[in-house]
Amino acid sequence: MTSHQTTQTMKPATAAKKLGVYLEATPAEFQEGVVSRAELTALQADPPAWLQELRRNGPHPRPVVAARLGISIAGLARGGVTEALTTEQIDALKQDDPEWLRRERATQAEVRKEAVRIKEKNAERSAQSPGPRS
Template sequence: MKPATAAKKLGVHLDATPAEFRDGVVSREELDALQADPPQWLRDLRREGPHPKQVVAARLRVSLSGLARAGITDALTSEEIDRIKAERPDWLVREQDLAAEVRRENERLAGERVKQP
């Protein structure tokens, strides 16, 4: 698979991976091995970042759209994410509330589907 696909599956920002990872092709076996026993570079990236937008959104408990509305378009490090969490800017509170509302509505709809004969 392409390195971009493998990076997405590993939850890391492609541009932060080593050149040999970015320039090669990753087989399913190699991906499985990276997931089962991650090398130091992968452990460091997962811990410190920079993290891809999907990971940033999950750590901030907002949607990808919420990140875009806040003007966050680049990868962030764990330190930057922690700083945003600590500062709790208005946009973060608003987007977290919105994301929680969407989750509740999705759960309600899923419950209704289960009850239907």
């Protein structure tokens, strides 16, 4: 019995997500084909000019926009941002610093503080509890 190694492939949307780029802004040949794991690894290791340009200037997908603004994806939606934004648009939003963005950043800071508190509490609890009994 021989085993045949099959090449794992993924849809362009999955590959774009893993690369952190907006699928609709990628070249047509990327959008229409399938991407193998080896191709994805090659794109990550040595990004072509189009990928470098997209990462630098966008348009960026919502997770990237949210991260660059320091808020959650849900916060983007609450702020009315539903489309991909370019780096220039993100910088303009930061410059304008609208009320909704300040509010969402404060919310995100509270979420992070709470996550740290819970992590510390769990670490403290596991340090105090005895190991398994034999």
